[in-house]
Amino acid sequence: MRDVSEKQAADDKVAVVIVAAGRGARAGQANGPKQYQQIGGGAVIARTLGAFLTHPKIGPVVVAIHADDGALFRRAAGANADRVVAVTGGTSRQESVRLGLLALRSNAPGRVLIHDAARPFVDAELIDRTIAAIGERQGALPALPVADTLKRETAEGMIGETVSRAGLYAAQTPQGFPFWPILAAHEKAHHLGKADFTDDAAIAEWAHIPVKIVPGSPENVKLTWARDIAMADQRLSSAPRFPDIRTGNGYDVHAFEPGDHVTLCGVAIPHDRKLSGHSDADVGLHALTDALLATCGAGDIGTHFPPSDPQWKGAASRIFVEHAAKLVRARGGRIANADITLICEAPRVGPHREAMTETLSAILRISLDRISIKATTNEKLGFVGREEGIAAIATASVVFPGDVPE
Template sequence: MIDDTAKLRVAALIVAAGRGSRVGGSLPKQYRQLGGQSVLARTLALFERHPDIDSITTVIGPGDETLFQASAEGISKLAGFVTGGNTRQASCLAGLKALRAEKPDIVLLHDAARPFATPDLITRAIEAARRHDAAVPGLAVTDTIKQIDAEGFVTATPDRARLRSVQTPQAFAFDLILVSHLSAAAAGIGTLTDDGAVAEWAGHPLFIFEGETTNMKLTTESDFQHAEQFVSELAALGDVRTGTGFDVHAFTDGDHVWLNGLKIPHERALKGHSDADVGLHALTDAILGAIGDGDIGSHFPPSDPQWKGAASDRFLAHAVALVKARGGAIAHLDVTFLCEAPKIGPHREAMRARIAEIAGIPVDRVGVKATTTEQLGFTGRREGIAAMASATVRLPWH
């Protein structure tokens, strides 16, 4: 088990030794240009920027040294590179051996051809390894899967609810995955297609955490066409804005409160002209602040009787619509409650899901937290609830 009482040392091992034959051409796919950068350069930069990554080691193909050096320019966390083997499994083992002198606590093994993983995915991978020792990201399978025999006839239809398609970065306690790879190699097992399979073969429980739909692996020419479109869309939304919001509502008589779009039973209610959803009000102001378009009061004046008792999801949806009208997108929403009660923890995931639904964004782009004020001030005296929020918005450059 990983000792998490001290700061963990985390190494990233980028697997870039493949030739990418399904894409075609003489240039390995990890060195192809994508929006003015090589695929590998984009992948290395992702790990370079993450604050919890201490070092980056890359496994490259024989003769690719010059291509690699060009892609690795400016990567300060680079510990070096090692030449890979004939299979992905052999390349990963070569990289893990190179990391032995560093002795990291956790290693993340990531395909160079997945340049669109997010910092959030890396953070969750590290946490999953800390908790479970061996963990890989996975996505639920949406298509029905058929198992066939050598003649093409169906032999089984697995329950897709229990199936996952796995991605990288795959995260492990370093000693566990190193010993697993060494044992597999010693046993002559060399056809395992991912590091999770190596850990499974060695008898270790493997945990699946949620992956990302945008974390595509570039394998075919069609994948590169989609990736170019994706990069173009990101570049078009390069004006990144951050806004903040703050709201307060006092308690009054009642038996429930509205928080982040959920009706939560409580011994008191919140007083306000609308439904007094302090969380959604703060989020709405945060978005309006990011686009420089007034505040919630200017769009929905409390003096206007039409907003009496209105559901606050309308306010948040309006702010989101204003962003979309400018050709922009919501990148992230985060809200923190300051209150003694009700407890937010039991409702956190439902709140995240509701905000994501209103805003039309993935739930992994929503944060919900809560804290007390140690019984200080009006929230400490249980006189009301405060919420502060931030919104990150991407707009087109003009």
């Protein structure tokens, strides 16, 4: 079992354990376990993962899977498989949760959400409500008031009595807890051989951890039966949708210093000065790096390549763009277009535009017609106009997998 690394854990983020080790026999085995069955063109678990991995308050995500499902999980999760920690689950939901919590222990979060993989319609608002209700010694349970009239059956199959539904709720996930108390409760139940808890709120109740009820969501259904899978697929397939296309912008500027050439968009251009910077000071590629990172919320160039780090002294800036492009692809993104505007009085960019375009085509692995490199002067105004430096503006468009509901 692989632990969550220190880099993944963060005090201000909430960890998640997603339970996906079950066989889902009630949903039918013809198409495999229900968490891997297709709804709306993607696996159930892929949609569930996406809800948490795109949430700004969520940190490390652990998925407890069956010992036989490693390859199945990676295929279903796609690029997101590399963004989570997969651990082998147990023979029961309770045991799978415990093993998932243990994977977080070495770099423990303050709070943790526990969610069933078969609830793919969890939304950001429900996640927010649950997180907000978690206290230092208090858990949170999203739930809906029971609406149906309840009957208790006799041994003979007859109605024995009508059960009052006042104060009764149907529990959902994600259920949220302070990390150490819920881990301790699971460990205690494990050591005492108590394995009959149906959810984590029940373990918390047994361990005397208060749990606050927060409003659940009628959309947050658990897919249990084959008909649930079919209805979820129909719901997603018929919903109006639009492509998940994201656009990022980047800007960079570097001053001149003594030298004999400048590097712009990966091409060395003879000049009576060079650009000052810790790397090769390629303003075009620096701006493009930031634009690509912006499409997947991955910070900026300084986050990944701090100028204080001596290993980047004199480095070729194509390294930075290749890293950003790799991050985009790891999240399933496809780079559709890159547009760079270089702002300078000199040197002339036009004679080198074709070489720049070919260089970017190789770096980004996209066709030449998807790259635009332009140059303009600053009409002798400002620091650029005084030929004190060069500026660049970049825009990148990336298509990410799956569709987003209108």
